[in-house]
Amino acid sequence: MRNFVFHNPTKYVFGKDTVKKIGEEIASFGSKKVLLVAGGGSIKKNGVYDTVVDSLKKHDIQWVELWGVRPNPVLSKVREGIEIAKKENVDGVLAVGGGSVIDTAKAIANGVFVDDVWKLYLRKNPLKPTKALPIYVVLTLSATGSEMNGTSVITNEEQKVKWSYRSITNYPKVSIVDPTVQFSLPQRQTANGGSDSLSHIIESYITGKPTDTTVYFDEGLMRSIIDNIDRLMIDPKDYEARASFAWAATLAFNGLSLTGLGGDWAA
CATH class of the missing domain: 1.20.1270 (Substrate Binding Domain Of Dnak; Chain:A; Domain 2)
Known part of the structure; x- marks a missing residue:
């Protein structure tokens, strides 16, 4: 057996009717305003969006939104999110979606503190992140495991490369997984x-x-x-x-x- 260190700081909240706990969980970590990151709109059709925003309102958490994250998330969307996060002075990033949405949220959360977020993903001499905004997750698609790991994978459309990076700063503070939201x-x-x-x-x-x-x-x-x-x-x-x-x-x-x-x- 090889030597290893196992450390996973993500709080994992699992089960029926747990999505409504997201506001309480975010408040417990001290965030007052979050950037809500989402994909193509399915969360509005299945009711997850309404449950999330109702919970945010209940716990006096403000939010702004970034929509349009697509499968195999792209750098341009990350940069758009970073600009919104800085302009709106958010103190947390909330991913409501699957792995692509979560990876985008991770990149945004780290990217607000560096001059160029892509430097984190470089194969040679990558920038080492030292801090990130708190990351929160409501999972809507089980697949990548990004809800409880420190990895983010992003595609640079201009360079036509898809690279990843791992960091302790990428781990969500809390991830909520309600299997019933995946029924549809x-x-x-x-x-x-x-x-x-x-x-x-x-x-x-x-x-x-x-x-x-x-x-x-x-x-x-x-x-x-x-x-x-x-x-x-x-x-x-x-x-x-x-x-x-x-x-x-x-x-x-x-x-x-x-x-x-x-x-x-x-x-």
Whole structure:
């Protein structure tokens, strides 16, 4: 077994009707005004947006919004968010969405404190972040595990490169995961999320010298993901299957599945 350090500071709030807790959680960390980052508008159709803003209002938290984050998030949207965050003097960033939205929020939260956010992602001599705005998450799509890890992946459209960086400053302060908000996902998105989660585990599972505890843990996660994705293809509103998959997807890339193994995704 390789030496490792496991440290994950994200508070993880899981279960039914937990989205309405986001205002309380943000207030507990002292933020008064947040930048709400979102994708294409599905959160308005499924009611998540209304639940979030009602909770923010209840706890006297102001917010401004950045919409239009797309899959494989781009640098130009990050820069747009940084400008809004600076102009509006926000003291937190709230991601309401899946991995692309969360990764964008992470980049914005770090980017307000550096002269050029892309320098954080450089392969050679990257800028090392020293601080970031608090990051908060309401997850709407289980796949990347970004809700409980320190990684952000962004595409630079001009340079046509997609790079990542890892930092303790990228970990969300709190992530809320209510499996019921994923009931309305298209089956293709659910299946893609399962494939994404599996890829994280397999990449480390086949790398380096096996260690029993982590290998058995990873095998259990893979079985859980496969079994529950199969169930969700039959019934997208199977709560136990949806909940089991959501938790497994988080565990697939929050650091535990990598301990002692190494691999490209190891922290």
